[in-house]
Amino acid sequence: MTTPSPIRLHKQLERIWMTPPGIGRLSSVNHTVLGKRFMVVALVFFTIGGLLSMLIRAQLATPNSAFIGPELYNQIFTMHGTVMMFLFAIPMFEGFAIYMLPKMLGARDMAFPRLTAYGFWCYLFGGSILIVAMLAGVAPNGGWFMYSPLSSKPYTPGINADVWLLGITFVEISAVTAAIEIFVSILKMRAPGMALNRMPLFGWYMLVTAGMMIIGFPPLILGSILLELERAFDLPFFDPTRGGDPLLWQHLFWLFGHPEVYIIFLPAAGALSTIIPVFAQRQILGYRAVIAAIVAMGFLSFGLWVHHMFTVGIPHLALAFFSAASALVAVPTAVQIFVWLGTLASGKPRWDVPMLYVFGFFFVFVIGGLTGVMLAMVPFNTQAHDSYFVVAHLHYVLVGGFVFPMLAGIYHWMPHISGRQSLYRLSVPAFWLIFVGFNMTFFLMHLTGLMGMPRRISTYPSNWGWDWLNLVSSVGGFVLTMGFALVLADLVLQFRFGQRFRRDPWRAQTLEWATPTPPPSYNFAAIPRIDERADGLEPAKIGPVLAGGFGYLGFARENRQETLGVDMLTGAAEQVIILPQRTFLPLWTALATGSFFLAFLFGQYWLAPFAALVTLGLFLLWPATLGQKRDIGPIEIGMGETAPLDAESPHNVSVLANRTALVMNATLFSSLVFGGLFLLVVAPNWQGVAPFAAPLVAMGLALVAAVTGAVLTGLARRATAGGASAAPITLAAGLAQVLSGLALVYAMTQIPDPTGHARDAVIFVLLVYAALHMGLAAILSLHALWRTSQGFVSASRQTELILAWLWGGYGAAVTTAALGMGLVLSGVGSAA
Numbered sequence: 001m002t003t004p005s006p007i008r009l010h011k012q013l014e015r016i017w018m019t020p021p022g023i024g025r026l027s028s029v030n031h032t033v034l035g036k037r038f039m040v041v042a043l044v045f046f047t048i049g050g051l052l053s054m055l056i057r058a059q060l061a062t063p064n065s066a067f068i069g070p071e072l073y074n075q076i077f078t079m080h081g082t083v084m085m086f087l088f089a090i091p092m093f094e095g096f097a098i099y100m101l102p103k104m105l106g107a108r109d110m111a112f113p114r115l116t117a118y119g120f121w122c123y124l125f126g127g128s129i130l131i132v133a134m135l136a137g138v139a140p141n142g143g144w145f146m147y148s149p150l151s152s153k154p155y156t157p158g159i160n161a162d163v164w165l166l167g168i169t170f171v172e173i174s175a176v177t178a179a180i181e182i183f184v185s186i187l188k189m190r191a192p193g194m195a196l197n198r199m200p201l202f203g204w205y206m207l208v209t210a211g212m213m214i215i216g217f218p219p220l221i222l223g224s225i226l227l228e229l230e231r232a233f234d235l236p237f238f239d240p241t242r243g244g245d246p247l248l249w250q251h252l253f254w255l256f257g258h259p260e261v262y263i264i265f266l267p268a269a270g271a272l273s274t275i276i277p278v279f280a281q282r283q284i285l286g287y288r289a290v291i292a293a294i295v296a297m298g299f300l301s302f303g304l305w306v307h308h309m310f311t312v313g314i315p316h317l318a319l320a321f322f323s324a325a326s327a328l329v330a331v332p333t334a335v336q337i338f339v340w341l342g343t344l345a346s347g348k349p350r351w352d353v354p355m356l357y358v359f360g361f362f363f364v365f366v367i368g369g370l371t372g373v374m375l376a377m378v379p380f381n382t383q384a385h386d387s388y389f390v391v392a393h394l395h396y397v398l399v400g401g402f403v404f405p406m407l408a409g410i411y412h413w414m415p416h417i418s419g420r421q422s423l424y425r426l427s428v429p430a431f432w433l434i435f436v437g438f439n440m441t442f443f444l445m446h447l448t449g450l451m452g453m454p455r456r457i458s459t460y461p462s463n464w465g466w467d468w469l470n471l472v473s474s475v476g477g478f479v480l481t482m483g484f485a486l487v488l489a490d491l492v493l494q495f496r497f498g499q500r501f502r503r504d505p506w507r508a509q510t511l512e513w514a515t516p517t518p519p520p521s522y523n524f525a526a527i528p529r530i531d532e533r534a535d536g537l538e539p540a541k542i543g544p545v546l547a548g549g550f551g552y553l554g555f556a557r558e559n560r561q562e563t564l565g566v567d568m569l570t571g572a573a574e575q576v577i578i579l580p581q582r583t584f585l586p587l588w589t590a591l592a593t594g595s596f597f598l599a600f601l602f603g604q605y606w607l608a609p610f611a612a613l614v615t616l617g618l619f620l621l622w623p624a625t626l627g628q629k630r631d632i633g634p635i636e637i638g639m640g641e642t643a644p645l646d647a648e649s650p651h652n653v654s655v656l657a658n659r660t661a662l663v664m665n666a667t668l669f670s671s672l673v674f675g676g677l678f679l680l681v682v683a684p685n686w687q688g689v690a691p692f693a694a695p696l697v698a699m700g701l702a703l704v705a706a707v708t709g710a711v712l713t714g715l716a717r718r719a720t721a722g723g724a725s726a727a728p729i730t731l732a733a734g735l736a737q738v739l740s741g742l743a744l745v746y747a748m749t750q751i752p753d754p755t756g757h758a759r760d761a762v763i764f765v766l767l768v769y770a771a772l773h774m775g776l777a778a779i780l781s782l783h784a785l786w787r788t789s790q791g792f793v794s795a796s797r798q799t800e801l802i803l804a805w806l807w808g809g810y811g812a813a814v815t816t817a818a819l820g821m822g823l824v825l826s827g828v829g830s831a832a
Contacts, residue, residue, distance in 0.1 A: 004555070006548045009525050012556035017108070017521035019582060027582040029113035030521050031098050034120050036417065038095025041124055042088050048131065049083035052076050054481055057441070061474035063462035073458035074141035075160070079134050081144030082164065085260070086171055087127045089402055093267035094119075094178040096409065097206050099417075101182065103512035104200055106191025106530060108523050108563040109579055111184045111653040114586050114622060119177040121590030126170030129597070133163040140164035143456065145257070146227070148238040148249040153231045159601060165228045166597045172221050173593065176664060179213035182206055184657045188565045191511070192552060192573040194530040200510050201284065201535065204291050205270025208298040209263055214660060215302065216259035218668035223252030226675070226765070232600065235754055235761040237675070243758035245683035247312060248675055254305035255671065262301040262329075264398060266294065268405035269336055272358065274535070275412050276340050278508045279355050280347030283536050286339040293332035293339075300329045310381045319378050326376030333369060337362070353427040357408035360435050361400055368396030371446070386456075389449025395442045407434070407487065412506065414491065419518040420498025421505055426490040433483030440476025444469045504540045513539035514546060526551030527564055529639065530571070552638045564637065565646055565653060573641060575649040580626055589618040620783065627799075629791040648796045658803050662810050669769060669814055676762040676821060680828065689757050694826040695750040698743045699819045705740035706774055709733045710812040713781060713805040720788075721795050727788055730804070734781035737774050737808060740815060744771035747822075759825050766818040770811070777811035780804040 004012065019028040028034065055076050059067045068076065098116060102109055110116055133139050141160050142151040151161040186207045190199065226237045227249060236242035238249050277284045284290070306314055306322040314322075341362075349355070371393040375381050384390060415421050448469045453460065460466055504513035511534060515523050526546045530537075549555065552573065553562050561579040566572060596611035627647050634642035646652040680686065712733035716726035744767050754764040784800035787793050793800055 004549065006525065009549045009554070009556070010520065010547070013522040013525060014520055016556055016559055016561055016581075019521065024582070026587055027584045029117045029580065029582050029586065031102055031110045031113065031116060032519055032521065032523075034113075034116050035095050035097075035099025037120055038091055038098060038123070041120075041127070042092035042095055045083050045087040045127060045131075046092070049080050049088055050481060050484060052080040052083065054477060056080060057474035057477035059458060060460075060470050062471065063460050063467055065459050068458070070458045071141065074143075074456075075134065075137075075139040077456065078140045078143050078164075079130065082130065082140060082168070083127075084398075085144060086168055087123075087130070089264045089398070090175055090260075091123055091171075092406065093209075093264070093402075094175070094182075096271075096413075097182055097267065098178065100413070100512055101185060101203065101206060102189070103515055103519060103523050104510055104534075105186065105189065105203055106194060106511050106524065106528050106534075107185070107189040108527070109561070110181050111189055111577070112181050112657065114580050114583065115177050115181055117586035118590055119174040119181070121587055122177075122593060123171055123174035125590060125594045126167050126174070126597075129167040129170065129594075129601070130163060133160075133167070138163060145253055146249075147253075148227060148246040151227065151249075152238060153234075162228065162231060162601055165224045165231070166601050169221060169224045169228075170594065170597045172217055172224075175213060176217050176221075179210045179217070180657050180660050180664070183210035183214065183660055184653050186210070187568045188653050188656060189563065189577070190566050190571050191528050191530045191534075192564060192566055193571050194534055194566070195571040196569055198530060198533045198571070200533075201273040201287065201290055202270040202510075204294055205266045205273065208294045209266045209270075212259050212263050212266075212298050212301065214664045215667050216256050216263065218664055219252045219671040220256035222668050222671045222675070223249055223256075226252075228600065229761075229765070232603075232605070233755070235764070236756075236758050237679075237761060239758070240684050242756065243679060243683055243685045243689065244761075245679055245758075247309075247682070248678055250309055250312065251305070251678065252671060252675065254308045255302075258304045258307060259301040261397065261401075262297055265401040266297070268361075268402045268409075269294075271405050271409040271412075272340060272361065273336070274510060275354055275408055276343055276358060277347075277535065278412070278506050279352060279358075280343045280349050281507075282343065282347035283509070283533075284339065285342045285346065286335075287533070287535075289335055290339055293335040296332040297329060300325060300332070304329060307376065307381075310378050311385045323376055323378050327373055330369060330373055337366070352411075353422065353424060353431065354408040354412045356428070356431045357404045357411070360431065361404040361408070363435075364396055364400030364404060364438065366400075367443075368393060368398075368400050372397060384449060386454055387449035388445040388453045388455055391455050392442045392445035392449060395438075395445075399438060399442075407431075410487075410491070413512075414494060415498070415501065415505055416512060416515075416517050416519070418495050418498060420494055420500055422490070422494045423498060424490075425493065426486045430483050430486035430490060433479055433486060435483075437476045437478075437480030437483055441473050441480055442476075444473050444476075448473075503543045508539060509536050510534065511537060511539060511542070514543040516543070516547070522561075524551070525549050526554030526638065528552075552641075554638050564643070565649070573637060573643050575646045575652060576635060576637060576643050577646045577653060578626075580622075585618060585622055589615060589622075592618055616779070620779075623787075627787070627792040628797070631794055631796050644796075647792075647799060650798065650802065652799060654799050655802050655806075658806055662806060665773075665810065666814075669817070672762075672765065672769065673817070673821060676766070676825065679758050679762065680825065683758060685757075686759065686828065689759055689828070691827045692752050692760075694823055695747045698747040698750070699822070702740045702743035702747065702770075702774075702815060703819055705736045705743060706770075706812040706815040709736035709740060709774075709777060709781065710805070710808040712736060713784075713801065713808040716784075717798060717801045717805055720793060720798055720801055723795055726793075726801070727785060730781055730785040730788065730801070733804070733808065734778045734785065737778035737781060737811065740811075741771045741774035741778060744774060744815070759828060763822045763825050766822055770815040770818040773807070773811040773814055777804070777808040780807050 229235045236244045238244045238246050303325040307326045524546050526549045528551050563577050565575040565577045567574050592615040599607035634644050637643050716729040719726040748767045754761045781804045784804040787800045
């Protein structure tokens with residue numbers, strides 16, 4: 001295929017990939033636009049969280065303060081933690097990853113642009129629910145951790161807790177969709193030749209982070225659902241008088257909460273591993289050691305959640321195990337810190353504003369790590385628990401481990417976004433205000449904590465020696481705020497008056513600097529081939545070559561948005577991925593999803609099923625125009641190579657994304673099973689509950705129909721591969737799955753009283769979960785049948801049948817497990 005001139009090629013690609021102006025910008029699915037939107041909205045929420053922290057410090061500056069009352073203070077400190085953890089930190093690095101990863105890995109976009117857009121709108125709408133509730137005076141007031149029973153209906157009768165549970169669950173949709181998007185994009189959408197052992201370290205950091213989110217977020221989502229079900233429908237999961245246990249919430253929350261610290265830290269560490277070699281002017285030391293440390297940290301982080309529960313009555317042997325694991329996680333952290341220091345020591349460091357924040361990171365984060373090791377020791381933790389020492393540790397870890405690297409990253413990559421270099425008139429004083437203000441604010445909290453000041457109090461007496469420490473902390477908080485205000489002014493000045501440049505002002509060695517700046521909608525006019533480690537490149541030389549169309553896909557073809565998919569391990573070019581173009585569907589789908597959550601929030605439960613059906617219908621419209629109705633075979637991709645379209649590959653991104661979603665789903669189900677077993681073993685008031693006769697006929701029918709549906713979807717795949725018509729088999733599979741779902745619904749109605757005891761509530765939710773997934777399996781089977789009738793399925797185009805088989809098999813597996821556990825629990829108890 002003839003390569004046009006660079007200017008003509010740019011115009012052709014820009015016409016295909018561009019986001020239209022005006023109202024059309026709401027239809028954007030481009031990762032560059034959406035990544036910037038994520039980051040801008042996250043910074044707005046960061047500003048809100050910062051203003052809330054100023055109110056907290058104003059209240060605590062003097063003893064016996066009447067600045068704000070206890071009820072309002074509870075809302076403010078709850079919203080401060082919620083905004084910073086859920087609405088700023090995680091979305092900020094998600095936005096950065098969405099913006100940067102395709103550029104750094106040599107792709108034109110993420111794997112699922114519409115899913116990215118849907119995730120952004122869910123994030124914006126879910127966060128807005130929380131902020132509007134705060135302005136209306138009904139913000140959450142039980143702490144950002146929402147411990148039960150404080151957050152249960154008897155103690156929080158208003159909608160304050162519901163705002164948190166539903167708003168955060170809405171926002172978590174954005175987080176889990178981004179996790180799947182990032183995970184799949186890293187594994188399948190690198191530049192050809194970029195094997196995993198050549199990938200830049202930031203890609204490794206984000207791959208492990210996405211994997212941690214896939215495993216770590218479902219427990220919190222489940223906990224939020226269960227607590228909302230208790231509040232809305234009186235299902236007693238956390239009520240000890242009816243067989244529940246408040247500790248179940250703590251387990252589910254911290255199964256998410258402690259890995260979240262590392263989920264926040266790892267992307268920041270990835271930014272450091274990218275920035276430090278640039279300013280050390282050499283490649284990073286210990287590339288493989290850093291990868292091993294990243295993976296080790298990811299695994300170890302899931303064995304630490306009881307670290308936050310040392311004082312709740314855990315057995316001593318478990319305390320010893322979790323204490324040792326909490327100390328052990330310091331080892332992979334130290335490996336990374338020594339690698340960074342070694343890289344700087346063995347290079348020729350040049351100092352610039354990003355390096356100031358790297359210095360701030362080293363100072364602050366090491367202190368936070370050392371206090372973390374102190375808190376990992378049970379005797380000290382018992383003394384310092386729920387004191388301001390823990391507040392100081394938390395902020396040293398999170399601000400040191402995320403905010404300082406984030407600021408270094410802003411100053412390093414902002415020229416890429418703006419196309420202008422920084423002026424640096426305000427940068428240095430801004431850093432020193434932030435550094436000094438932060439340490440003034442939080443270092444003294446170690447002392448107030450050791451002197452016995454508990455956290456979460458709105459006022460304190462004047463005779464306990466905390467007065468001057470709190471006053472200095474509050475002054476430091478305002479100094480810190482002034483520093484952030486200067487950073488904002490500095491960035492505005494950069495966008496307005498910064499000097500323009502062409503490429504790579506830092507002499508960096510990663511691929512994102514090979515794009516023009518600001519980057520075009522398509523990133524690369526041609527996709528490069530990478531035959532060396534992708535953190536040792538020369539972007540200034542690569543960029544003009546790619547802009548001339550010399551590489552893979554250096555042309556515009558049939559008005560399609562094309563990029564390449566590769567083998568997950570070797571990076572060999574495997575398929576041509578045709579990405580969906582801009583559409584308003586993600587916006588409408590997010591609005592429908594929001595209406596579902598608002599129906600629950602305002603107690604209009606009858607509206608929720610209609611909102612769910614509208615949301616499902618909109619999702620089914622997404623693939624209506626995607627795919628192809630004939631087999632095309634391998635097509636030209638440039639460089640003398642050919643590859644099939646993604647629809648003709650059994651290893652395409654849709655299949656991998658659904659396998660990943662199944663892992664996430666299985667984690668949520670496993671958390672539900674864990675919750676049921678935890679209540680069975682630990683919760684009080686299980687001795688006097690009477691067993692009930694399980695509906696064996698309905699349960700048996702549900703099991704047989706579920707397994708039959710799964711088997712039939714497998715047979716449909718085999719028949720299609722052999723060239724035969726699979727329509728009757730697919731129809732039979734869908735009908736069997738519908739029958740299984742109906743039998744499960746009937747079995748649910750036979751539970752005597754799900755509100756009477758936690759055992760019955762657990763059985764009820766297990767059956768609901770199984771019924772929902774059998775319904776989803778049936779929808780996918782019938783959708784595959786419809787796509788087959790439209791000509792989108794053939795022997796080499798089986799994506800829809802593969803998805804029906806995957807979800808049908810998963811539905812049969814969870815139905816089997818749910819029915820088995822239901823039978824076990826139904827026989828528990830005595831008629832005493």
